[in-house]
Amino acid sequence: MRYADQTEKVKSVRYRAGNIGDLLKHSWLIEILSFLKxxxxxxxxxxxxxxxxxxxYGIGEGQAERIRRHLSRSPLFKIQKRALSRxxxxxxxxxxxxxxGPAARVEVFDRNPKALDCFRGSGIGTLKIKSGYDVLNKKKFYDLIFLDPYDxxxxxxxxxxxQIFRKARDSSVFLFFPFRHFAQEKGVLRIIGQSGSRYMHGSIGRGDLLLDGVYRFAVFLFPAGHMDGKAYRHLTRKLDATTSMIQGLRASG
Ligand SMILES: C[S@@+](CC[C@H](N)C(=O)[O-])C[C@H]1O[C@@H](n2cnc3c(N)ncnc32)[C@H](O)[C@@H]1O
Incomplete structure (x- = not known):
């Protein structure tokens, strides 16, 4: 298929579960949660x-096969294995x-009420906010806040x-977002750099057009102010290795 035809085909799909951005953010999420826990x-x-x-979510055969073939030794695969078999x-x-585990206090929000419906009755709390970013203005402490907006x-x-810089004084904040142009990620990095905040960063270029769509993806962790230097360096090394693993996947197709 010509590149232009492929681009037209993928434009109609905003989000493909199991794409390379998901693999990056969910691998980071697992490492961050395991470490903080x-x-x-x-x-x-x-x-x-x-x-x-x-x-x-439903996952396409291409994505599932890629995870099985290239990430079979990863923590992400271990967690997804049973779901992938369905x-x-x-x-x-x-x-x-x-x-x-079950002892954790999990609170969620999504502006799509149908998304929230699937967590009802499962011991998960729903935040009373209007937008996902509003959690950043809450006084309450969280071990981790995950923000996963669209572009x-x-x-x-x-x-x-x-708001993130302020909230990260007491709570670690994990941010993932898709972007189209390098200048957009650079603009974000410039603001973060000027703020003097501590952060960990990873990003990944476009993957396979049909499996992954047209976006590039960035991940940032803003560790809570109380994280000491040793823990910060340790987690940075882990997350860098995680990013490299997913980048390797991109190269192997
Ligand atoms: C990329 S998806 C989330 C995927 C999910 N976090 C995961 O990793 O499996 C983004 C979600 O954000 C929701 N959303 C978009 N804008 C929002 C906003 N301002 N506040 C809260 N949710 C929003 C959408 O309805 C969508 O379900």
Whole structure:
């Protein structure tokens, strides 16, 4: 298929579960949650996922096969294995619950009420907010807040970033977003650099056009102010290795 024809075909699909952006963000999510959970094993873990999406999604054969073939030794595969056998792919809330276990306090929000419906009656709390970013203005402490917006994040990212810098004084904040042009990611990096905030960063270029669509993807972790230097360096190394693993997948097709 010509590149232009492929582009037309993928334009109609905004989100393909199991795409390379999902593999990057969910692999980061697993590493971050595992690490933070170990750090504070005593009290319950407070996790907020305010662009939660659904509990699980249908996954195409191409994506499932790629995960099985290239990520079979990864923590992500271990978590997704049973879902993949049903041609499903777990979303971030289901992944987090598997990593954190039943004792964790999980709170979600999504502006799509149908997405929220699938968590009702499962011990998961629903935040009373109007937009996923509003969690950043809450006084409550979270071990991790996960923000997973669409590329419209780039329309108002200065405001959101300022809220993240403030909230990261007490709570770690994990941000993932898709982008089209390198200048967009650079603009975000410039603001973060000027803020003097600590952060971990990874990104990945376009994957396979049909499997992954036309976006590039960026991940940022803003660790809570109380994370010490040793833990910060350790987690940075883990996340860098995770990014490289997914970048390798892109090269292997
Ligand atoms: C990329 S999907 C989430 C995927 C999910 N976090 C995962 O990793 O499995 C983005 C979700 O954000 C929701 N959304 C978009 N804008 C929002 C907003 N301003 N506040 C809350 N949710 C929003 C959409 O309805 C969609 O379900």
């Amino acid at each position: 170990k750090q504070q094993a005593k009290s319950p873990f407070y996790y907020a996922d305010t662009f939660s999406g659904f509990d699980e 041609d499903r792919y777990l979303g971030s809330v289901s992944i987090a619950r598997k990593v954190l 419209d994040f780039l329309d108002d990212h200065e405001t959101v970033l300022a």
